[in-house]
Amino acid sequence: MTMMVKVEEKLYQNRYIVDESRPHIQIKSVEACQTCEKQACTFCCPAACYSKNETGGVTLVTDGCLECGTCRVVCQDKGNIAWDYPRGGYGISYKFG
């Protein structure tokens, strides 16, 4: 049994210190996403930061990022994700972990 899951409701419980307009992860080439058959980032990311867009590419919003690194691992054959940690003190701040 699979039901619709709103990941936003899960992320809403988390504490983030957002580094405004300084995303720590970036898509390198828009075209590389458009020619990517699988776009596995869109269903592997546990925070649903990646979504398919109307141009056939992928849109990335890092605000809910849990800094796990999965997108970098799934995209390594294409190498189209520039992945860094947020600046010290920013990003996800787990209360419990």
Place this chain on the structure above:
Amino acid sequence: MVEKFDAIVIGAGPSGNAATYTLAKQGLKVLQLERGEYPGAKNVQGGIMYAHELEKIIPDFRDDCPTERHIIEQRVWLLGDDNYVGTNYRSEAFNSDKPNRYTIIRANIDKWWGEQIRKVGGLQICETTVTELIRDASGKVIGVRTDREGGEILADVVIMADGVNALLAKRAGLQDEAAPENVALAVKEILFIDPELIQQRFGIKEDEGVVIEIMGKVTKGMVGTAFLYTNKESLTIGIGCLISDFKNGDCPPYRMLEDLKNHPVIKPLIEGAEMKEYAAHMIPEGGYKAVPQLYGDGWMVVGDAAHFNNAAHREGSNLAMASGRMAAETVIELKAAGKGFTASNLAAYKKKLDDSFIMKDLKKYRELPGIMHGNKQFFGAYPDEITAAAHNWFTVDSIDKKTKEKQIMKSFIKRRSVMGLVGDAIKLVRAVR
């Protein structure tokens, strides 16, 4: 002026904490750098903590370490669609004054570690991301660059305890990116609930805990496991699968977690609990064959960053603490002998690992990751067949038992063939011998 330390430890997780504490306690000038807002802010663990390794480093940790419940019962469940087959082990002997395993909330433990490190004179600085290693002309690591202004710091040796992503070693060309079949992604939630309800539902007293390790249909045929742990006033529930399987499937991890929470045998255990945090983390699962270069001129790597995780036994934090301690002891011994931190001298760290349970256990299970990855039937067909067999066997319906046995055997053979079953048995033995 650029400050210089005996050692820099990068990361305030179990391995980095063990290394920093051990070095500071011996009077070395040690700096620990953590990118989180506070120690633990970036860390995720199931979490079960094993006392033995912590006891080696802080013998009287039980005096004030904020553990949750000590574990008196371990359940292993194989879930079908609406059922499970399981084993339990429970013992009153686990109620000793020095329990062996505890459930924990990671952030509480890491804050406690921070206090212990300060008590022995270690310097822990948070909100500081290390951006790269500094190397001299010969390639020797001589310090780190951070994202703080004027953030260059020098040290005789650098211990990388920066976790499973191990960005620093990768950036410096000391490690390759992890293959998708060598890392799992796990997601989990912490659910707060009245402790009385925990005690009633799990049949335990105050301070006693139960852990449930889960395999079966909930991973949708992917190589993975799930868990449900009892904390003092909360439950943690999580599920994880190999990233290669998530990549080839189409089920997002949070949907898999939601399906686990709604499974008919899980739901009554967590009913009425309030979700307070959702976390995700990668777990190194490649085992022995995926362990990278562990030391070089001026550096060592410990814990998850060194791929130290025993997936078969679900041990990680104890390998992390042990490797952190061993790296620190290597530094202490070399310094006492007046020797430099060259690659050939730091080989002593690898020797300690080889002689310990860390490398011995990883070696024992070296074939396991490959066999599990290449044989999905252990996560799809078998949970199906075993739970169906149990259902048949325990349904009383006037069918004679010999016929029932035949039905069960026939079903297994239909699914896997006789040679398939024999082959799977051989593979399992090879994987764990």
